[in-house]
Amino acid sequence: MALKTKLLKRAFVMWETEKEEKRLERSTTLSERVPALQLSALSLQDLQALCKELHQKMDVVDEERYDTDLKVTKNNKEIENLTQKLCELKGTTNRPALKRVKMSADGLLGAILSTKVKESVDFKANLKTVKKEEEKKEEVTDWRKNVEAQAMSGMEGRKKLFNAGQ
Numbered sequence: 001m002a003l004k005t006k007l008l009k010r011a012f013v014m015w016e017t018e019k020e021e022k023r024l025e026r027s028t029t030l031s032e033r034v035p036a037l038q039l040s041a042l043s044l045q046d047l048q049a050l051c052k053e054l055h056q057k058m059d060v061v062d063e064e065r066y067d068t069d070l071k072v073t074k075n076n077k078e079i080e081n082l083t084q085k086l087c088e089l090k091g092t093t094n095r096p097a098l099k100r101v102k103m104s105a106d107g108l109l110g111a112i113l114s115t116k117v118k119e120s121v122d123f124k125a126n127l128k129t130v131k132k133e134e135e136k137k138e139e140v141t142d143w144r145k146n147v148e149a150q151a152m153s154g155m156e157g158r159k160k161l162f163n164a165g166q
Helices: 002-033 044-090 105-113 143-152 154-165
Strands: none
Touching: none
């Protein structure tokens, strides 16, 4: 147990020193590549020109990043396709051959219920019988009667009936 804790402590110390080395390396690399800006001595026009220049540099870097992203995704797809073709050529995607099993309805029911069914099951025996009733067809009537009935409906029809009654 003591050996394990000593190893863990040593690994932690090594990890911390490695993290510190990476931080120092990053800061020195940034200081070499990107010099510190002296903005106090610049006029407004010089600051605007500097901003435009930095903006153009950012556009160039963005375009490069986009292009490299596209190249990486294209290469990843190509690698995936090639590995798939390689697997197909090697035949590493062997699927076991399925065995054909013929089973009757009773056997299937027995396999589902995990018991052997001794008597045969008639699925149609318990079904209800339904008698079909003939639909009543409407008799064809004279369409003129419907027009007269519609004319007599509503307030105007009542008015005509009232006038006819007087």
